[in-house]
Amino acid sequence: MAQSTSWDAHPEPLAVDSAPLPEYGSGSLADLLPTLAAGMSVPGTTATITELTPADRNCVFLIDGLGWEQLRAHPDEAPFLTSLLGSSRGGTGRPLTTGYPATTATSLASVGTGLPPGAHGLPGYTVRNPATGELMNQLRWQPWTSPSAWQPYPTVFQLAHAAGVHAAQVSSPTFQNTPLTKVALSGGTFHGRLTGEDRMDLAAEQLAAGDRSLVYTYYAELDGAGHRFGVASDAWRGQLMSVDRLVQRLAEQLPPRSALYVTADHGMIDVPFDEDHRIDFDADWELRAGVALLGGEGRARHVYAVPGAAADVVTCWREVLGEQFWVASRDEAIAAGWFGPHIDERVYDRLGDVVAAARDDVLIVASEREPKESAMVGNHGSMTPAEQLIPLLEVRS
Numbered sequence: 001m002a003q004s005t006s007w008d009a010h011p012e013p014l015a016v017d018s019a020p021l022p023e024y025g026s027g028s029l030a031d032l033l034p035t036l037a038a039g040m041s042v043p044g045t046t047a048t049i050t051e052l053t054p055a056d057r058n059c060v061f062l063i064d065g066l067g068w069e070q071l072r073a074h075p076d077e078a079p080f081l082t083s084l085l086g087s088s089r090g091g092t093g094r095p096l097t098t099g100y101p102a103t104t105a106t107s108l109a110s111v112g113t114g115l116p117p118g119a120h121g122l123p124g125y126t127v128r129n130p131a132t133g134e135l136m137n138q139l140r141w142q143p144w145t146s147p148s149a150w151q152p153y154p155t156v157f158q159l160a161h162a163a164g165v166h167a168a169q170v171s172s173p174t175f176q177n178t179p180l181t182k183v184a185l186s187g188g189t190f191h192g193r194l195t196g197e198d199r200m201d202l203a204a205e206q207l208a209a210g211d212r213s214l215v216y217t218y219y220a221e222l223d224g225a226g227h228r229f230g231v232a233s234d235a236w237r238g239q240l241m242s243v244d245r246l247v248q249r250l251a252e253q254l255p256p257r258s259a260l261y262v263t264a265d266h267g268m269i270d271v272p273f274d275e276d277h278r279i280d281f282d283a284d285w286e287l288r289a290g291v292a293l294l295g296g297e298g299r300a301r302h303v304y305a306v307p308g309a310a311a312d313v314v315t316c317w318r319e320v321l322g323e324q325f326w327v328a329s330r331d332e333a334i335a336a337g338w339f340g341p342h343i344d345e346r347v348y349d350r351l352g353d354v355v356a357a358a359r360d361d362v363l364i365v366a367s368e369r370e371p372k373e374s375a376m377v378g379n380h381g382s383m384t385p386a387e388q389l390i391p392l393l394e395v396r397s
Ligand SMILES: [Zn+2]
Pocket: 065, 104, 223, 224, 227, 380
């Protein structure tokens, strides 16, 4: 390999272990619910976010797409959330990391199971199903496969419910019977409410419904505005203003002995629309060579090689992508701990032979096989602070 110089077309590839790892086991999204449940003495749970003080009634409000950096950049649109920044991580003013990849299906499973992606087994937006050899979309659960075989662990809600804690999820009715809800958020009772205001009011009611309670609520639309129009677009900022008011509405209704935690599943980064920033897999014969299936998403790819080609695909992707992506073989990504401290056997073959995580504001789009995703302004998935860091804001009654 030639030495990296300023005039090289393809500079020296990034070392796999130079990627900033999620703080699995001490400050990642998967650590949140076990910490809260342990504070309510739920058997089988451990408090790993040591800065948090236990409460009898715990509510988690997950705002899809609200990264720590984006929140900090928009204090005028989010006065209430901004006033809570000093409360992060129990007053230490620090964010959590969401886990890899920084994507909704993976993160919701991490939240609900309290496990890193390598254990719960939803390690991407799309991953290969080893039983069929087909790509499976983890968010839409297509094509369908048995949810309980795919993710066999109990959720923290189920553990809490079994221990006599009042457990409830308050979200859009759309999500009530989805397989993702089943594998990530089962346990206690699901309450579907269409408007954010109704969800806040009901979450407060559910929190008061037990001496000990664990309530989850969710807001989706900020992420959608970011994907379509970009972070800091008028639509995105309008959504941030709305959700800021919702958090305040819930905070003002907290019953006694409660803690409200506001967090997110990932942040977001805008990617310019030009060939330097959007590398088109469908138009790039070098990237396609030896590849059977392209999984994941633009900033967090799982690449499945044709038999025998894995090593060549790693080499080629490294050369083509240079310093723009961290490119790891499956075993390198596992050894580096990208998906957590260990990988369950059933999860191993769901990971790409090559795993590519964006470092710069770049994407590997696929204009033909993923026309919709390839047209998104805001994106997420990788390990950069803009995507990986998420707030953990606290309000106590
Ligand atoms: Zn998203």
